[in-house]
């Protein structure tokens with residue numbers, strides 16, 4: 001059954017390798033939740049646990065609601081899931097801008113995850129630099145390190161701002177050139193706010209990175225990121241998982257509007273291929 005945009009219900013159009021277009025934000029959220037379930041199952045059966053970093057902002061809210069719903073909640077062994085964040089605002093957990101606060105309300109309070117498995121960034125701490133070090137210790141306790149000594153998440157969710165930022169890696173900030181720290185605390189001048197964020201080397205060490213991008217206001221930036229043409233590159237463009245890491249973009253029709261013309265509709269779910277400009281070696285399926 002086709003929807004208004006000519007998509008088969010829930011079946012994405014793969015308009016570029018690793019770039020899946022869904023008819024609307026709800027289908028993007030559902031696809032994101034399905035990947036959570038699949039990757040949790042794969043990671044737990046192989047490593048005994050699933051270490052996932054959640055993104056903030058508005059876009060993932062619906063995915064968190066779905067994951068906590070009857071449709072998905074029972075498909076995850078929550079006792080073996082460890083939840084982290086890709087970034088956080090320097091506000092207390094009960095503040096409306098808290099990424100932890102949002103995920104707690106929409107997901108964590110509604111699934112049987114042990115509180116000890118929820119690892120929030122304490123970005124509200126007066127000594128945020130100290131809090132970043134503490135968070136690196138938490139990562140060291142729970143995550144395997146890759147061959148370069150960076151913690152390797154099973155999955156990291158990311159969003160993208162219309163300015164091309166991702167996590168709290170904003171265009172023109174020094175943090176995008178960070179090569180050794182795992183967690184950084186940039187001052188985002190345009191927001192006049194401090195943030196805590198995973199750094200690029202940690203994003204690049206992930207086994208899988210999944211971007212959720214919806215809305216027409218992001219269409220031009222998404223095209224620039226995927227075509228890798230922006231100079232200097234947008235932070236979202238700089239995320240390049242190493243060692244066969246997978247990068248996927250789950251986007252809605254509105255965000256993909258400037259990409260649409262590229263390819264015809266594909267039938268059926270696409271194979272697991274990384275997006276756009278990834279250097280990943282072909283062939284090994286995750």
Ligand code: 6PG
Nearest residue numbers: 056057058059159160161166167
């Ligand atoms: C944050 C996020 C940030 C977010 C983008 C997109 O703390 O703000 O982690 O990187 O993903 O700003 O935000 P929206 O989904 O609200 O557009």
